[in-house]
Amino acid sequence: MRERILAILEKNSRLTVKELASILGEDEAMIAHEIEAMENEHIICGYHTLINWDKTKDERVDALIEVKVTPQRGMGFDNIAERIYQYDEVDAVYLMSGAFDFMVLIKGKTMKEVASFVSMKLSPMDSILSTSTHFVLKKYKDHGTVIDQPKSDERMKVSP
Amino acid sequence: MRNPLNDRITSLEPSGIRKFFDIVAEMDDAISLGVGEPDFDTPWHVREEGIHSLERGRTFYTSNSGLKELREEIIRLIKRRYDVHYDPLSECMVTIGGSEAIDIAMRVMLSPGDEVLIPQPSYVSYVPCCIMAGGTPVPIELEEKDEFRLTPEKLAAKITPKTKILVLPFPNNPTGAIMEYEDLAKLVPIIEEHDLYVISDEIYSELSYKGKVHSIIEFPGMRERTVYINGFSKAYAMTGWRLGYACAPQMILQQMLKLHQFSIMCAPTTSQYAAVEALRNGDEDIARMREAYDQRRKYLVSRLREMGMECFEPYGAFYVFPSIKRFGMSSDEFATRLLREEKVAIVPGTAFGACGEGYMRISYAYSLQDLKKALERMERFVNGIKKEKGLL
Known part of the structure; x- marks a missing residue:
């Protein structure tokens, strides 16, 4: 049942408990209880909105930074990650397999701001060997949703 | 000149749905729940195979x-x-x-x-x-x-x-x-x-x-x-x-x-x-779409019952067939008034045979958001009818 609730909420977190209950054909109180329990257990970690900032007046840049590190005695990957994710500019940190160790996603106001974060804050950290910064030029699809291309219904309005 | 046409063809009744289609087509801002085809795109891997066959010159x-x-x-x-x-x-x-x-x-x-x-x-x-x-x-x-x-x-x-x-x-x-x-x-x-x-x-x-x-x-x-x-x-x-x-x-x-x-x-x-x-x-595409239809189906049936439209639970296709008999009007009248007053298009049951009188076909080949919007309008309409007919 939890997975069924999550699959729907992941796509649309604005549904009311009542709507969820009728979609799933389940009891309202049960759904409300499960959602609250999942929030407490940090299975549901937050409710966010997918925004196409390019269509607003706000200027924003996103960057992906590949980071190589040397884990030191008494300080594994987790501790290094923690020191990175504490910064507000950092949107996401993933431990990766392959040629580098961390993928750090940065949201900044300008390229300069991102550049200064990398050179002033990230690179100087102990145990960081090297960084490689990639700026996002255009987003086509994000969180399973095609950005910037609202879909219109091209079907005939009435058909047998 | 002789009659160029065949009697058997000319005496065929045109589809009842065609008449309704013409009315809806004039209204740009109508929301429709009248469609008889899926709202999903053909799965990409299938479309891609069609494109590939054209590229290979399989024409x-x-x-x-x-x-x-x-x-x-x-x-x-x-x-x-x-x-x-x-x-x-x-x-x-x-x-x-x-x-x-x-x-x-x-x-x-x-x-x-x-x-x-x-x-x-x-x-x-x-x-x-x-x-x-x-x-x-x-x-x-x-x-x-x-x-x-x-x-x-x-x-x-x-x-x-x-x-x-x-x-x-x-x-x-x-x-x-x-x-x-x-x-x-x-x-x-x-x-x-x-x-x-x-x-x-x-x-x-x-x-x-x-x-x-x-x-x-x-x-x-x-x-x-x-x-x-x-x-x-x-x-x-x-x-x-x-x-x-x-x-x-x-x-x-x-x-x-x-x-x-x-x-x-x-x-x-x-x-x-x-x-x-x-x-x-x-097979996975079918399962994914079926699950989405099933969610909409349950939502639609419970919303309709909530607003006082009786319907039996349908277990197939993507249609719900509620009864409007208690509102004391024909299917055609209900459809026409719903369209004129709230700009929602659904199809009269009579388009599918005379015994469809007293019923409406509502399609759920629409996103939940679209269904929700259309149902809000329908609820307002049904409440108005209830008042008008003294059913409250």
Whole structure:
């Protein structure tokens, strides 16, 4: 049942408990209880909105930074990650397999701001060997949703 | 000048849905829940295969009955679903949608005076196809108390010595009714006793929300007297590709193929290559879409009941068929007023046979957001009607 609730909420977190209950054909109180329990257990970690900032007046840049590190005695990957994710500019940190160790996603106001974060804050950290910064030029699809291309219904309005 | 037209054609009633379509088409801002096709795009891997076939220059006719590999996949699917076997070489053909199969099946089986039993409410083309084939359509009026299923009593009551064909339109458009295993089992002895043939239109078979779906062809002896019709439009969201198929005993199918050969030649080649991909790798797509439809179905039924529109629980296709009898108006009037007053288009039940009077077809081939918006308007309309008729 939890997975069924999550699959729907992941796509649309604005549904009311009542709507969820009728979609799933389940009891309202049960759904409300499960959602609250999942929030407490940090299975549901937050409710966010997918925004196409390019269509607003706000200027924003996103960057992906590949980071190589040397884990030191008494300080594994987790501790290094923690020191990175504490910064507000950092949107996401993933431990990766392959040629580098961390993928750090940065949201900044300008390229300069991102550049200064990398050179002033990230690179100087102990145990960081090297960084490689990639700026996002255009987003086509994000969180399973095609950005910037609202879909219109091209079907005939009435058909047998 | 002589009359250029054929009497049988000119006397055919135009589809009731056409009249309604013309009204809706004039209104730009109408929200429609009147569509009879999926809202999903054809899955990308299927479209991609169609594109690839064009890139490879596969732009020629196929054999009359369709690509051999497609027919083999169709046979495999039927075997998987119903454990029934057809010979891909002589008992299966690819058609232009399920519609062509319905048309040619009637034309090869009917002689003047033969009667065709057509359970209604049902899809709009059975009656005209029967008439054009020289047959006599005999409606069987299904009822809400039976959840619009065909009962053995209703079947037996309409059989005469002239009855030749029974159409089985399940899962049903417009009612959403299904036939479960026991329902079908009860019809079998009657079909055999009166030596009837069956045209089983199972175009919505993958969209069934109550356990395993069953077909009349599963019952011993029935495969030999049935034309099984299905297609890609609903299951794989491929309406515009125009692709369906028919499986039948060789004696019937070879005659259907003859008609198809002279009037169609073969189904579109690009669509056939795409369909091979759909059958080989499309089961997950079907499951994904079915789950989405099922959620909308439950939501729609509970919202309708909440606003005081009675409806039986439909377990198939993507339609809900609520009753409007308590509001004291005809289906046509309800549809027209809902459209004028709240700009929501739904289809009067009467478009699917006279016995659809008192019911409306609401399609849930729409996103939950769209459904929600349309239902808010409908609720306002229904509340207004309740006040007007003193039903509060």
